[in-house]
Structures are given as structure tokens and as C-alpha cells.
């Protein structure tokens with residue numbers, strides 16, 4: 001799907017994001033910025049500090065400068081669209097906002113983050129109050145953190161950082177979930193997303209409530225709903241997990257899985273798809289796991305649910321092919337600064353001089369050597 005609004009929110013608390021610091025949050029707490037739920041408001045509701053807002057709100061500045069919050073992305077990746085939602089902030093929204101991104105390995109403290117190499121994703125730009133202010137972003141950087149600035153002060157209900165997660169090759173090796181967002185799995189098509197996004201199927205961890213899964217509207221025709229997933233890497237699947245947890249009265253009755261190898265066949269050609277899991281009955285509110293034995297290589301997998309309903313998670317465990325793994329490493333190395341790549345290679349036990357050489361090199365030979373370092 002090319003629609004940026006359908007991309008997963010890399011900052012959301014639902015995928016492990018955190019607002020690790022704000023220079024001020026007197027009126028309303030910074031953590032509200034990344035709550036997955038839409039913002040809410042109750043007029044004439046006063047706490048000790050003033051009107052209660054569902055967002056991040058600083059005091060009125062009496063000296064020059066600007067306010068800022070530091071966000072750790074739950075899914076490091078390339079940000080394609082920022083949404084600065086000022087819902088319910090009418091007399092107290094910031095006139096302008098800006099956002100910067102950084103790629104920092106390890107577990108930096110807020111103080112260390114302040115010294116990071118911040119790259120501009122959104123220059124200071126005007127925003128409107130009580131509005132979802134949407135900005136497309138043009139960057140190639142795999143960000144791990146964002147810095148959101150309000151010029152000079154004010155309140156913001158939510159920040160959404162829609163984008164493409166880029167896998168860390170240290171954790172996408174051996175047998176892993178080839179559909180997981182954190183490894184670069186992504187939704188490429190879907191029949192219906194009436195209630196919730198199909199990307200939720202690929203989110204980390206178990207869903208806590210029904211709303212954290214994918215749910216379609218009730219079908220009133222003879223068809224069935226489906227979702228198509230681009231795998232993190234071309235690979236061979238060994239197990240599938242179809243988790244209907246929390247879908248009690250609206251789980252699908254049956255499901256099938258099929259796959260295609262987009263390197264040798266056209267995914268748009270229905271005849272190119274091969275069955276992976278035959279039509280299988282599902283139970284409501286159940287984590288189903290199936291062993292897969294076909295041994296075939298796939299780049300895309302399609303889940304058909306019959307006739308409609310919802311599902312919490314889809315996991316597709318398997319191993320990447322050698323060229324699939326090399327592609328995954330190439331995507332990562334093209335999106336991280338050389339000093340970051342060098343630090344990661346050192347962490348993998350690569351000798352210092354080789355790490356420096358590999359991090360700085362480019363071209364097919366360098367790609368092959370880099371992929372070998374992570375295999």
C-alpha cells in the first residue's frame with residue numbers, strides 16, 4: 001500500500017515507543033503524546049495546575065527559547081509522515097512545531113540524547129489548533145529517536161510518526177518472525193480495514209484488547225476478507241500463528257494461507273500463489289499455531305479469513321534465504337550513518353579495523369561482506 005496514512009505509527013506506545021524526556025510538562029504529561037487512542041476532552045475539568053488536557057502541554061514561556069520532548073521509537077525506521085494532532089488545544093496550541101530525528105545505538109539516557117547528531121525531518125512549520133496537522137517527510141535515515149519542538153510553547157495532543165520499520169540485522173537471523181513489523185514485514189494489501197489497521201496484526205507482543213488487532217466490517221456478500229503481507233526477507237516458513245485472542249463474537253470461522261515468490265512470479269497473478277495452510281477452522285479467542293512443511297521460498301503471504309471478522313496477531317516464523325538476508329542487511333546499511341554501522345559491527349564481535357572498513361565501504365562486494373558479518 002502506497003498510502004502513507006496506512007503506514008504503522010513507529011512512535012506509538014502500542015509498539016513500545018516512549019516519551020523519555022520533556023523540558024517542561026507543567027500542564028499535561030508528555031506520555032499522552034504517543035497513546036494509541038484518539039485524544040479526549042472534558043470541558044471545565046480542573047486539576048491542581050489548570051484545565052486537564054489529554055496531550056503534552058507546557059507553561060506559558062516568559063523567556064526566549066522553545067519547548068521540546070524526546071521520543072524513543074518503538075519501531076526504529078524511516079519516517080514518511082508526521083501527524084501533529086492539536087485536538088482540543090484551541091487557545092494554547094504552539095504556532096509552529098519542528099521535528100528532528102537521530103540514529104543512536106544502545107540505550108542512551110535523555111542527557112546523552114541531547115548530544116546526539118539530530119537531523120531535521122520537519123523545519124519549524126505553522127500548525128493549526130484543534131487539527132490533525134499532517135506533514136510528509138523526505139528522509140533516508142533510520143531514526144531510533146525523535147525530538148519534537150514547540151515554538152515557543154503550548155500543547156499537542158498526539159504525535160504520530162508513520163513510516164517503514166527497518167530491521168536491525170542483529171535480531172533478524174536464524175529462525176525469526178518474517179511478518180513482524182520490527183523485522184520489516186509490512187502490509188501490501190487488504191480487503192477491509194473498517195475498524196482497525198491490518199498492520200496491527202504484525203505488531204510486537206500479544207494484543208491486550210480487541211482494538212489492538214485487525215477487524216473488518218461485517219460482510220453482507222459472498223466474498224471473504226484478506227490481508228497480504230510483504231515478508232521482511234524472502235524465506236522458507238516453518239510455523240504460522242493465527243491469534244484470535246479477544247475476538248469472541250467476531251473471530252473468522254476459517255482461514256487459509258497462501259504465498260508467492262515475487263522474485264520469480266508476479267504477485268498480481270492469482271495463478272502464481274501456492275497454498276501454505278489449507279482452509280482451517282478457527283476458534284474464537286484462541287492462539288492457533290500450525291507447523292508448515294512446504295519448504296518453498298516466499299516473499300509475500302496472504303491470509304484469507306472466511307468470511308470476515310478480526311484477528312489479534314499473525315506470526316510467520318521461518319528462515320531468510322541468503323539473498324533475502326542480504327537484502328535486509330542492505331536496507332539497514334543504506335539507512336544508518338557509517339559511525340552507527342561501525343558501533344553495531346563492533347557489538348557483533350567484528351574486529352575494530354574490519355568494522356571501520358565495512359561501515360565506510362559501498363558497492364556489491366561490501367554488501368556481501370556486510371551480510372556475511374550478520375549471518
Ligand SMILES: NC(=O)NC(NC(N)=O)C(=O)[O-]
Nearest residue numbers: 027049050051052053057092
Ligand atoms: N484554559 C487553559 O487551557 N489555560 C491554560 N492551560 C491549562 N491547561 O489550564 C493555558 O494557559 O494554556
